[in-house]
Amino acid sequence: MVPMVDFALVVAGSEASGGAGIQADLKTFQQLGVHGSGALTCIVSFDPKNDWGHRFVPVDAPVIADQIEAATAVHDIDVVKIGMLGTPVTIETVAREVSARSFKHVVLDPVLICKGQEPGAALDTDTALREKVLPLATVVTPNLFETKTLAGVDDITTVDELVAAAKRIHELGVPFVVAKGGVELPGPDAVDVLVSDDGVEVFSRPKIGEERVSGAGCTFAAAITAELAKGASVRDAVAVAKDFVTAAVEARLPSNAPFTSAWQGAYAG
Numbered sequence: 001m002v003p004m005v006d007f008a009l010v011v012a013g014s015e016a017s018g019g020a021g022i023q024a025d026l027k028t029f030q031q032l033g034v035h036g037s038g039a040l041t042c043i044v045s046f047d048p049k050n051d052w053g054h055r056f057v058p059v060d061a062p063v064i065a066d067q068i069e070a071a072t073a074v075h076d077i078d079v080v081k082i083g084m085l086g087t088p089v090t091i092e093t094v095a096r097e098v099s100a101r102s103f104k105h106v107v108l109d110p111v112l113i114c115k116g117q118e119p120g121a122a123l124d125t126d127t128a129l130r131e132k133v134l135p136l137a138t139v140v141t142p143n144l145f146e147t148k149t150l151a152g153v154d155d156i157t158t159v160d161e162l163v164a165a166a167k168r169i170h171e172l173g174v175p176f177v178v179a180k181g182g183v184e185l186p187g188p189d190a191v192d193v194l195v196s197d198d199g200v201e202v203f204s205r206p207k208i209g210e211e212r213v214s215g216a217g218c219t220f221a222a223a224i225t226a227e228l229a230k231g232a233s234v235r236d237a238v239a240v241a242k243d244f245v246t247a248a249v250e251a252r253l254p255s256n257a258p259f260t261s262a263w264q265g266a267y268a269g
C-alpha cells in the first residue's frame with residue numbers, strides 16, 4: 001500500500017542551531033504527518049563570539065529558483081510557506097517563482113529584520129516584501145513588531161488594538177491575517193487574532209514565561225501550512241497550530257545561548 005501523504009513546500013532560510021528557520025519548518029511538517037520539500041533562501045549562523053548576532057549569507061537567486069523548480073516538479077504541491085527571504089533580489093525571485101505556479105495557499109511569515117543586517121538594507125527588504133510578496137499571500141502571520149510595521153501603527157498594547165491593526169493588513173488585500181501578540185503584548189495571555197471576511201476570532205492561552213522562544217513563530221506558521229496541506233480550513237489550521245506551538249514552547253529546550261528553542265517533537269496531536 002502506498003501511504004497517503006500530503007505535501008507542502010517551504011521557502012526559507014537555514015538557522016544552523018535548528019531552533020528556527022527551515023529546520024523548524026520541516027520538523028513541524030513531519031510531526032504533523034506532512035511531507036516537506038524545502039528551498040533554501042539564505043544561511044544564518046549565530047555568532048557566539050559576537051553576542052549571538054546573526055551572520056547572514058544569501059543563496060544566489062538562480063539557485064533559489066532552481067530549488068523551487070525541482071521541488072514542484074518532483075511533487076504536486078499546492079501549499080507553500082514563505083519564511084525568511086532576506087534581500088530584495090531574493091524577494092523578487094521568490095515572488096516571481098511563486099506567482100508562476102498556482103498554489104492554493106501561500107502562507108507568509110513576514111520575517112522583517114535580521115539583526116545582522118544594515119538598517120538601510122533592511123528597509124529595502126521590508127518595502128520589497130510588502131510590495132512583491134504580501135500580495136501573493138493567502139495567510140500572513142506577523143508578530144507584534146511586524147503587525148505594527150505592516151499596519152503602519154505606532155503601538156499595540158491591547159487585543160482590540162491588535163485586531164484593529166490586523167484589519168488594516170486584511171484591507172491591504174491579504175485574505176487571512178493571523179496577528180500574534182506573543183509575550184510582548186501586555187497581559188497574562190499569549191493572544192493571536194485571526195481576521196478574515198468571516199470576521200474576527202481570538203485564540204488565547206496563558207503565557208508560558210515572559211521570554212521569546214526561538215523558532216516559535218516559524219513553528220506556528222509551518223503548522224498552519226501543514227494543516228492546510230492536509231485540507232483543513234484556515235480557521236481549523238490556526239487552531240491546531242496554536243496547540244502545536246503551545247506544546248513546543250512548553251517543552252522548549254535550554255541552550256548555551258541566551259534563548260531557548262521551540263521543540264516540535266512535543267506535540268502529540
Ligand code: PXL
Pocket residue numbers: 012013014015020021022044083084111214215217218
Ligand atoms: O525566527 C525568525 C527566523 C527565521 N528564519 C531564519 C532565522 C530566524 C531567526 O533567527 O535565522 C533563518
